[in-house]
Amino acid sequence: MALFEIIMPKLGESIIEATITKWLVQEGDSIAEDDPLVEIATDKVDSEIPSPVEGSVSKIHFKEGDVVPVGAVIALVDMDDEGSSETSSPAEKETLNKDNQSESSKGEAPTEMISEKTSPNEINFAEATRFFSPLVKNIAKKENISLSELNTIPGSGKDNRVTKKDILQFIEDKKSGKTPAPISSSPGITIQTPKVTTGEGDEIIEMDRMRKLIADHMVMSKHTSPHVTMFHEVDMTKIVVWRNKNKETFQKREGEKLTFTPIFIEAAARALRDFPLVNASVDGYTVIKRKNVNIGMATALPNGNLIVPVIKNADQKNLAGLAKNVNDLANRARGNKLNPDEISGGTFTITNFGQFGNLTGAPIINQPQVAILGVGTIIKKPAVIETPDGDLIGIREKMILSLAFDHRIVDGALGGMFLQKVAHYLEEFDTGRTA
Numbered sequence: 001m002a003l004f005e006i007i008m009p010k011l012g013e014s015i016i017e018a019t020i021t022k023w024l025v026q027e028g029d030s031i032a033e034d035d036p037l038v039e040i041a042t043d044k045v046d047s048e049i050p051s052p053v054e055g056s057v058s059k060i061h062f063k064e065g066d067v068v069p070v071g072a073v074i075a076l077v078d079m080d081d082e083g084s085s086e087t088s089s090p091a092e093k094e095t096l097n098k099d100n101q102s103e104s105s106k107g108e109a110p111t112e113m114i115s116e117k118t119s120p121n122e123i124n125f126a127e128a129t130r131f132f133s134p135l136v137k138n139i140a141k142k143e144n145i146s147l148s149e150l151n152t153i154p155g156s157g158k159d160n161r162v163t164k165k166d167i168l169q170f171i172e173d174k175k176s177g178k179t180p181a182p183i184s185s186s187p188g189i190t191i192q193t194p195k196v197t198t199g200e201g202d203e204i205i206e207m208d209r210m211r212k213l214i215a216d217h218m219v220m221s222k223h224t225s226p227h228v229t230m231f232h233e234v235d236m237t238k239i240v241v242w243r244n245k246n247k248e249t250f251q252k253r254e255g256e257k258l259t260f261t262p263i264f265i266e267a268a269a270r271a272l273r274d275f276p277l278v279n280a281s282v283d284g285y286t287v288i289k290r291k292n293v294n295i296g297m298a299t300a301l302p303n304g305n306l307i308v309p310v311i312k313n314a315d316q317k318n319l320a321g322l323a324k325n326v327n328d329l330a331n332r333a334r335g336n337k338l339n340p341d342e343i344s345g346g347t348f349t350i351t352n353f354g355q356f357g358n359l360t361g362a363p364i365i366n367q368p369q370v371a372i373l374g375v376g377t378i379i380k381k382p383a384v385i386e387t388p389d390g391d392l393i394g395i396r397e398k399m400i401l402s403l404a405f406d407h408r409i410v411d412g413a414l415g416g417m418f419l420q421k422v423a424h425y426l427e428e429f430d431t432g433r434t435a
Helices: 089-097 134-142 163-174 209-224 237-254 262-274 319-335 410-429
Strands: 003-007 016-024 035-040 045-048 055-060 066-069 071-079 227-235 280-283 286-289 295-297 346-351 371-375 379-387 390-406
Touching: 003 055, 035 071, 035 280, 134 163, 227 410, 237 319, 237 390, 262 295, 262 319, 262 346, 262 371, 280 319, 295 319, 390 410
Parallel strands: 295 346, 346 371
Antiparallel strands: 003 071, 016 035, 016 066, 035 045, 055 071, 227 390, 280 286, 371 390, 379 390
């Protein structure tokens, strides 16, 4: 039989492994090209691996719960029922599996596969106050490291997460008698989690993996950045009238719905070019001004969770391009079809409170960014209209913008000027353009 190797695909520049969470097929099952084979999870996103070929599942190499390095063969598919015993040639593999072939991240070799199910030491990670990757959990079980010890390890990874290097250094220090420095993102600050009691009839619901990640990220952001929030009311009348006039034509021509989101992204991207310090990150006492304008859009998922797909180089795209990008990412986010690279690399975020009818909100910064823009619902309001013949009272479409920013590098003047500039681009929207 001609066997085709299904490998763990490249999942992002910083990701070298993934956990197999659920097999969608069994050995012997017949599959068509693009049929989903397995669900996998990383620290950033959950996704599916489809089959690039048609055939039957000959062999599954890993169990659910196994941590698998990028590039490892996870299954074999029999593409030929005629009895040939040879596997596909290198040329065939390269052609058929070119989208899945990948190399491990540079500078770090693939980690050894470790199965969570075979570790003899059990730790109740449901009680953890931080997120730990499957690899770190397995090392902790193998080395008999308690949960309380894990919580004290300073993390050098994204969002202060504990990496393989961190936990191995902790083990080495522990054996040599050294005491690791306590975890704290700011000197002299200690976070204490209050003990919560339950009463009769209370329902206890375990957070799912994504909700735990969101919880950790939100607490970390508030602990890291001194948040300041400003508000600005915007007259959206020109945009509302223009969109109502052009949305049907746009959908017929582009095959896409024209929502307000790409218009918000366009205005924010232009303002970020005007005020690049808002398109930045803070690393200690160092400020990193980002070259690219990559705008994340907070997207609510059907299960109640939240994910932030990123529009890369948003300042270089026209409105039609932004609309296509927005609709594609939003649809695939709700269907759990995003790739890890599509939710990473953001330099600024927009969250839409208005889709739920809310006037406005005070959002939490998406670290390591330094600002996030909130947009409220658009409502008709009586307003003073200035004319050459005097002031009049009229009905206008109004919306409240909110900007939360990191006061470590963004002061009130900069935050106010940026927010005012976004409002200016919205109010001075060119209604002469075609959608």
